[in-house]
Amino acid sequence: MPDVTPRPTDAEASGEAAKLWLSWLWVGIPGLWGVYHVVVDALKIFK
């Protein structure tokens, strides 16, 4: 049986890539903001 699954077009593939980036930014920015605060606090242990 040949594989008849429709393949995404180039436009669809680039749209998907953009959504992937936006998704990671959505969770990544607050996540990194939280990590920054913790690292700043953690460094106090060595002061």
Add this chain to the structure above:
Amino acid sequence: MAMFSFLDRERTIAHPGYNRWRIPTAALAIHLAIGQAYAFSVFNLPLSKQEGWKLSTIGWVFSIAIVFLGVSAALFGKWLERVGPRRAMFAAACCFSGGFLVGALGIRTHSFPLLLAGYGVLGGFGLGIGYISPVSTLIKWFPDRPGMATGMAIMGFGGGAMIASPLSVGLMNHFRTATSQGVAPTFVSLAILYFIFMMFGVFTVRLPREGWQPAGWTAPLTPPKLVTTANVEVNEAMRTPQFWLVWWVLCLNVTAGIGVIGQASPMIQEIFFKGNRPAAAAGFVALLSLANMTGRFGWASLSDVIGRKATYTTFFVLGMALYAFVPHTGQLQSVLLFVIAFVIILSMYGGGFSTVPAYLKDLFGTMQVGAIHGRLLTAWSAAGIFGPVLVNYIREYEIDHGVPKADAYSVTMYLMACLLLVGLICNLLVRPVDPKHYFTGEIEPDGRSAHPPLGGAIPGGVNA
């Protein structure tokens, strides 16, 4: 209702070309939000000042939330498998945000029971449903790396407090007035912010099409010894010794971890800083939360390579050695060794949470792994009560009998090492599930069981 048809399982099937790496972001959107629970303590002092409630009374809000996390995860696991991850995530967002709103009303009306019912009970339901909502979906999208995938989501739960803590403090500072600490408006703001944040997960999550596999990947012909290709229904799983052995493995690992988390800050202050450096002690706690978070991802990812049983064996053997070693760091007066030991211990505490969904998938298959994981989380609730009680009771007993404060920690550490020994024995007793427990009915295309087990032919089986 047609209005909510976008939540239907059928509407969440991924289109061809959907990138599976978007699924962890949906899971993280839920877990980073509900991980706020770990930062609830930032409200303790302001609530105490504003309402005059005792700190020990306010502490019940978090405890009740964790109890209801376990209860709801156990109760709603089967429902989640039936309705799919999107509806479950939506329900979690409504309960979690609703918990904040009801809690805010409780604060405004000076009603502690309403705060307890809001954040503790309703919010607790949001925690439980949210916690298990992405697990089976991630395992279906990442059959090649189930540990890494679920580890990434559960890392979010560990990291949620890192966002919530400075965010809540900032909001309270913004809303504080001469007569109010600003907790109620902070609760309302958090309800709105978290609802929006979680909706991203609701709209992003997708289920793979029937028969989908990662490009270039095929299931290994000879999977490792403990990995089954069969499935076990959730109620049947609870009749297996493997479920209860893993239950104890999680419970004991978490009990030992909770036991030291509560002790970490007073320990470093009393043993090394003699109470002179509270900022450094706070830094130590921050470092531990970072270790807890990164351990969730690191250990779960490693379990894909070395296996789940070996990973837990490492937790227990290395944990015993480190718990026994910690009292000696005080004698050596080595802060560095003390910090390193605790960082590794806390990474394994987090790793215990994040590796368990993949362990369950190995033992019971993917069909109802989310529901089975939900039932297993009762071990967490039990440990949440057992751990602090055990540690506090022993510590008080020691001090009452004349043991110096700094030395009283040693007994706690040795006791925790004993608990880990019991956990190690439970883990070593885990064997492949007896084929008589395998599900033999039809599995619907979406992975749900269509009929109860009938006995007879076994679809797939364990590679013993």
